[in-house]
Structures are given as C-alpha cells and as structure tokens.
Amino acid sequence: MSGVFSPTRAKIKERTLRTDKWWVEPLLTFSVLISFVIYATFRAFENKYYFDKESHLISPFYSPCLSDSCDPGATLANFTPVSSQVFNFALSPALIILIFPLGFRMTCYYYRKSYYRSFWMSPPACAVAEPHKTYTGETRFPLIIQNAHRYFFYAGLVFNVILTYDAIISYRNAAGEWGHVSVGSLVLTLSAATLWLYSMSCHTCRHTIGGRLKNFSKHPVRYKLWSWVSVLNHSHQRYAWFSLAAVAFADIYVRQVSSGAWTNFYFF
Amino acid sequence: MTLERHKYDVLVIGAGGAGLRAAVEARESGLRVAIICKSLFGKAHTVMAEGGAAASMGNVNDKDSWMVHFRDTMRGGKFLNHFRMAELHAKESPDRIWELEVWGALFDRTKEGKISQRNFGGHEYPRLAHVGDRTGLELIRTMQQKIVQLQQKDGRETGDMESGIKVFAELTITDILKEDGKVAGAYGYWRESGEEVLFEAPAVVIATGGVGKTFKITSNSWEGTGDGHALALKAGANLVDMEFLQFHPTGMVWPPSVRGILVTESVRGEGGVLTNNLGERFMFKYIPDVFKDKYADNEEEADRWYVDQDNNRRPPELLPRDEVARAINSEVKAGRGTEHGGVFLDVSKRLSAEVIKKRLPSMWHQFYELAGVDITKEAMEVGPTCHYVMGGVEVEPDTAAAVGVPGLFAAGEVAGGMHGSNRLGGNSLSDLLVFGRRAGMGAVEYLKNNRANPVSDETIHAAAAKIQAPFDRQGGENSYSLHAELQEVTHNLVGIIRTGAELKEAIVKIAEIRKRSANVAVSGGRKFNPGFHLAFDLDNMLLVAESTAKSADSREESRGGHTRDDFPGMDNKWRQVNHISSFDGEKVNVRKQALPPMPKELFELFDIHELEKYMTPEETSKGGSN
C-alpha cells in the first residue's frame, strides 16, 4: 500500500473524499483531445482536399506544403524538397510537417497538465489518488524531451509566419485580385491570430523575452515585453483551446470548400 | 520510563521575532542553542504584524534621526518608558533592519532602490520599513531562514545540522528551573505526545509574547496566554507596569468569524476615515491638548495632508492608538456606535478598489475570504480589541537580563519598560529585533562567568508532579469554562475603561477562579489533548490577570493604555512610578518603584515646555539626572 493508503497516514479507505464532480474536467478534456487526435490523424493521411485554388485557401494541416505532389498554388514559391513517395508509399504532405505543431502542443506546459491529468491520470484531479504504483515525472526518457519545448516554440513561430502568409494571400478573388474578403479568408485569419496568441502567451516565450533575467531594471524594454507576455500568459490555457479549435475549423472549412461540399462566400 | 533530557548553553522560549533574533545572536557567538515553540516553527504571532518596523533610516525623509524616533517613542509612552530602552531601541533599529536585508529579507523599495518607509500613527516622519502589509511574516521568515543558514553551516562543519541550534516545535514549558538561586534550565512537555522533557541550560531567554487571551476580544492567537510573564513571576522575576495594555482601536467587531482581528493602522494611514452611526467624522472632537499643534482640527486640512504632508497637520485618525481607542469607546458609550458595538471605518470612499488591493492586499484578502466583507466597497465595523501588553518582565536595558534572577533574560512583548504606557505602531517589530539581539548578547556575556548549573532530582520531581496533577483529579473543574469566566471578568472589569470599584471586584473574582482552577481535571490522554494544554495556559493567564488588575487598581490616573473613569486625568506624580509585581507563591504583590530619571543628554532632546506637560516642576528644574 502506497500513497494515501501508506501505513503512516490517517486510515481513510476512499481514494478521495471530494464531493464535487471532479471527474467532469478530465473527462471533457479527454473527449475533446481524443476527438481532435482522431480527426487530425484521418486528415493527415487523407492527402486531399487541402487546397482550394479558386479561393486561395490552404489548410493549416498541410501548410507549408513541401511535397512534390503538392499543387503549385499550395506551395511556397514551388519549394518542394520532399518526395511524394517513400519506399513506394504515398507520403501525405501533412505528415512531413505535423510533427512541429504537434510537438509544440505536446510539450506545451498547459497541454502537459491537461493530458497528464485526463489521459495518464497522474493525477486525475487534485487530491484524487492516482492509479500508478511508481512515478518519476519528467526526469527520464521519453518525458525528459519536454525540456525541448523551446525548440518547438521556435518552429511554431515559423509556422505562424507561414500561416499568416496563407491568410493574407486568401484576400484575393478567383482572378487573383487583391482586396476581397471571403468567409474562408476570415477563417484562416482567425486561425493564424489565435495561433499567434497561443505562441506569444507561451511560458517559453515569457522566459525567453525576459523571464530569464535576474535584474529587470537593467533591461527596461525586455521588462516591458515580459509584462505584456505575462498578461497574455494568464490566458494561455484559453488560447490553447481557442487556437486548437480555430485550426481544426480552418481545416474543416478548407476541406469542405475544396471538396465542393460548401461554397466559400465572398463578402466583396 | 526515562525522562527525555537535553543540555544546551542557551534555551530560548518562544520562536517569534525576539526569540529567533536572540537565538541567532547566541549561536553566532558560538553557543549551543535550543529554541522552543509552542506551535510549529514559523507560526508565531509576529507573522500577524502588518504595518512595518520602525527605524529612523531616513530613506524617505532625511530629517529623521534616532533622536526624533526616541522623542516620538517617549511621547507615545507618555514618558513612562525606561529611557535607556527607548534610547537603545531608537539608536539600533536601523542596523537591525539592514541586517535583515543581508539575511535575505526583501522590503518594499523607494525609487532610489532603498528600503521604503511609510507613515504611521505617532511617528513624525515616514519610518516604517515594510513589505506590503505582511511585514511580520517577512521578519519571521527571514530569521527562520537565517537559522537554517546557521544550521547548514553547522552541518558542513560537524555533519549534523542540528548540532548547534535546534528547534523544538510544539512543546510547552511549564517551569523555569533554578538551582542555587540561578537559572538551571526548564521543564515542559511535548504537546504532541504529552511526554515530559527536561532542558538543562544555564541561560534562559523568555520571548513568549503577549497576554491577549486573558481577554474576551483580542487580536492575539491562542498562544498569547502570558506564559513567559507567569514563568518569570514564578521564577522570582518581577513584572513592571502590567496595567498598561494596548487595546488596538480598530479590531473587527462584526461579523463574528473575524471578531478581534486587527484592521491595521495603515488603513487609516492610507486615508481610512472613522465615522459614527450619524455619519459624523468624530475624531476631530478628541484631539488632546498636547497634540493640538500636530493634528488637523478640520476636514479640509486633514484631507490635504494626504497630498502635502509638509504644510498640513495630520488627520486625527492618525493620533496614537490609545487616543483613537478612547474616542471610539466614548462614541459607542454615548449611543452613537453601530449595532454591534463598534464604529465605521471606511477606506472605500477615498481610494479606488484597485489602489486598496495594491496597498492593503492582505487586509482586503483577509476580510473578503474570512467573512465575505469587501473593504473596497463597504465600511468595516471596528472597535477596541486587546492587542498588546506594554507591561512585562522587568529587565536591565542593556542586557535584557531579568532583574533578580541570574541567568534569565526576556525580550520582545514579554519584556516591560520599553514602551512605557503605550506603544507606537511599528515599534514592536523593531523592539523585538533590538532587544532580541541584546538578550542573546546578554546570555553570551552571562555565560562567560557562569557555566552549566545541574538540575537536581527534587526540582525535576516537583516539576513533573505539577504536570501529572490534573490527570489525577476526578470530576474537577473544566478548563474551558474557567477560561471563559476569566475572560468575562477581564473584559467587563479590567477592560479598556476602568474604575476602582470594578477593579477591586475583579481582584476578588480572579482569586476565586484561581482557587477553583487548582481543581481542574482533564479528560482523555496526554496525546495532543487541548483540554490538558489549556489547564496550564489558564494558570498563566490567571497570574497575569491578577497582576494587571492589582496594578490597575493602584494607579490612580489615566495614561496611555490605562484609563480610569474615576481618575480621568494624567497625573505627573504618577509618571515617576513603576508598578512592580512579584509572586510569593500564593498571590501577586504589587509595589511602587521610582522610575529611573532621564540623563541630561536625553532630557535636552526635548523642548522644556513639552516636558512640563509630563513632569513635575522639581523634575524639569533638575534638567536631567546628571
């Protein structure tokens, strides 16, 4: 017997005496995350409907499109260094890049909390005994990789720039003329904007921009930036969910438009 | 069963600010030190001190100096202070604050990066070093961590971190032991197990704090039961001026869950205003003549002071505490109080919610969480609550040695003399640093000529018998109900406003309760048994109450923390008198003793016309004692 049932502790047989619905939050988190993972996996392997030529919409799951199978319109200036075939298997362009945004989220301090709780039940909720016999935290492989969060953050910034570029080029009509706004362009803009908020509110960002300093007073500009990022950081959890939803919706929207199920409505 | 025994050079009873400071001093001089706390380490009542620690560092106003601080302290104490203690305190407190910084304390800062200082009642200049409104916590934590640092050093040198200084938490001392007229150690029991412990130590520092639990409404925690006062009395030491108790003018009177809890003076310092149930800002009516030139007599000037302190007199809400307490009491007695017997204190009208939360964070937090009261939106209901005892063990100022008991030292609230008849806010934190250190030094000095003083078996048996006694009685009195009775007596008869008749009645009643308390029986075992713990605390509180009632009955004047309805004025003849309580084994005896006169160099720090308000013509004409 270990943990709260150790022989030295007060003898209480319940795993928890909490009377509130503590299991709701982990259950909800689990359901949403698992749905996203299933959908994202399906989409990553689908290898189509990720680009709409008419409206210049590219799915964030497939951008940047680096495979030589990509539609030239979906690529960044025809930069396609990766072959579409690997050992005779068709490689979806999404699979080439998804590791980066996925890694950013997997190593994110907020998501770590949410999946450690809801998937790994370590612990399922505060003051609820966890089911594991031993626990070593993030001290050894593979979880020690969490310390590489900053590299995924840097990669995330590159993606944010690309997705922002994708959003900008969507402000064109079918003839390629600028200054037109469609639902699709707003959807991509929202996706890029929430991703920026998510990245800028990130704990690594807060650390990099000023948190690592010992004396703020010697670095007034970085202190100011740190103060702003700290404000954003309070809402990091919110931005994590917003951006996840926005990116997923952007992909769904592009898929529907690209497959012809929906028509991308132009305001002007 | 064998008795648990420990041998140390110095035993410090009490782990508040004074005790820890004494322990640090003694250890740094190479002595082996034991620290006893009644509760866990770091929980002492010092953590409750909010306003700050007074020290004339002059960081905010460079006109400040130790002389000004000394003058303010003497004025606040109505010149009944022991001049030498007030002098040492004023001179040494800046060093004690700076030293804390060297140990890792993080005070709030001025723009130049120095320690910030704030205004406080009775202090002429901004003088209180502070950390938001949790300064006491900062002091305790800093010294706690300093002790850890000393332990780490010992650990590196000896391999045992507790070899030089050890904390005994949750242990109650029931007796100070003497052999051949000198201190030999102390006896007590572990609160957790009820098992007894003997400490052999030739020097004992008492730093047990206050006596608030003797009263019904108090800001003190359960620990404030006057243990050190009673231990010292029983060991043959004297208490000085036990009639002087500070009733903090603004304790919460409503709602009940926060009753007694202090509303720090900073609330008034930041612009809080006192009103009665007619909405009248009544403090203007209660400015005593001696303060007329320092305090504004109209709202306009008082309000201007918050922005321009050089050209305006201070608002009367910042008068010394006893004046404010007396004013509130008068308003309530005149029927202009709130329905719960207090007055209103409102800071929400002058400051925005944001500023209040920034400047008074723990005030806001505390009342909001403890009782659902939001001080940024509504007024608080406040009234006098027993807060601090000025009286205490009579000590030699320079060494903090208890008069009459070689080897015994006392510092902090348990020591008397420093604050005279009334303590200024902010002077308690600096007091415990200055005299905590001096008590440690005193012990070091004493041990140069006095080594271990072994405790005899008879002494041990006598101490052990006392602890066992309440368990052997059957069906005796209940300590909880006796405690409640005592609190009722002190609250009604020895409270903030006193009369001779009531005090005499109190003396009789306290004696009766004392007689019955000899019969207290305890149910249950020794293991963490609060009924058992209270039985000992009760005995201490009864001695303190007796000493207070008798001293108060004797002093036929009103001064500082002692207000007699039948003798409303201050009498300069009484200023020359200290009341000395001693214990003869049966009862407390109170006698008068002449106050030591001030030497010329201190005397001359004052304007002669000011001294004339406090001293007799013979005293002023002498112009000091040398």
Add this chain to the structure above:
Amino acid sequence: MARNIKLRIWRGDSTDGGLKDVVVEANEGEVVLDVIHRVQATQMGDLAVRWNCKAGKCGSCSMEINGKPRLACMTQVASFGEEETITVTPLRAFPIIKDLVTNVSFNYRKAMEVPAYEHPKNLAPGEARMEQIDVERSQEFRKCIECFLCQDVCHVVRDHEENKKSFAGPRFFIRIAELDMHPLDTLKNRKKAAQEEHGLGMCNITKCCTEVCPEHIKITDNAIIPMKERVADIKYDPVRWLGSKIRKREGL
C-alpha cells in the same frame, strides 16, 4: 442566526481511526474552524486540531474539507449547502499524529536542504540598492505562509511515499525560485541543484499546488515553470549552453 450543521470528523491516530458524525451549531459568518472549536468545547474535549491565528496568516489549520486541502479558518460554513455534511480529515500526505493533526516535519527537513541566501560579500548592511521591479517576483513567493497545502496536494509525494526522499515539493520550488530571482543572491548553481537535488524534474506541472494555495501564489506559472525553463537553459539547450561557454551570460 444559528443553525445545526452536520460534520464528519476523522478521529484516530496512527494505529486506527475513522470518521465520526456530529451535529453542531453554526452561526452566521462562521468558518469551519469555528465549528470545530465548538465541537471541541462541547462534545469532544480532546479533539486535536492545530491552529493559531484564525485569520489566514499563519497557515496552521491546514486540513482536508470535503476532500480538498484547505485552511479551516478560511473555509466558510455558508459555502456548503444547508443539508450538506461537511467531512473534515487530516492532511493525507503526511503521517498522522492524532485526529486532525499530522506530522509535517517532512517540510521542515526539506527547508533545511535548500541552501540559504548569500549576500554579496562586499556589500555592507544598508548599502544594498534594489529596484522594486527587481524584488517583486521574489516578494510574491515570500507571501507563502507555509500552510503546506501545496505539499499535501502534490501527487508526487501524496501518492508516492518513496518520492519524499528526492522531491522538495512546491513550497520549496518557490523558495528556490525566490532565491534564483533575488537580485543580489550570489550563490551559484541553484538551477542545477533544483533539477539534480531537489527533484524539479519530478513535477509534471498538473497545477494542484496553485489551485490550493490560500495566498494565491502562482506557484506553477511564476515559479516552477520559470525554474524548469532556467534549468533547460543550462542543461537541455545546446545553443544556450554554447553561448554560455563563449560569453558569460547574466543569470546563469
């Protein structure tokens, strides 16, 4: 207005124990500690409970109320339903002594393991100059009242007794962060020690410490995560490691 409320209080010691039902009067505005005291004074004279200031400032009356680690003096009776039974147990991460009192010496042991503050040798008392913005981060952590609720709720030790050896716990991570962010502290290697000696890597930032902190210290966001990032700077970031070899960087 007084009303009767139902309490279930854990009574016992290290040998055995269980929840006992009592009915006790509660007045308007009272907190759980008030009613526990009433139980003590009227029904269970030897009920052991640790408390001190009864004002949320000393952190003594830590216990678990309806399964959640809380301060009894800061938990209002009115926050529970009229008919709800309030269950009160001792802290479940520490060895039981009696009733609601546990042995919290684990925390004091850990306190002794964190190297103390080191003041610059050439800086005499009174000479220190620090800007308010430089002390604010550490000041937040010095608000800690050492109630040890964070230590109690942390699953690393609550659920794994064996980790107590190698894990300092949230209270001492904020202490380490406080010192590492102290503008004048001169002791080197706090980051390295945090990871290698105090078990910072054991923390999986599930944030329960922050949830239970009665002082609302942002333990995870402001102390633990910044410390993990600082550790990454020196241990897991080859670029910064290289940088620190080439030129001396502040704060490393």
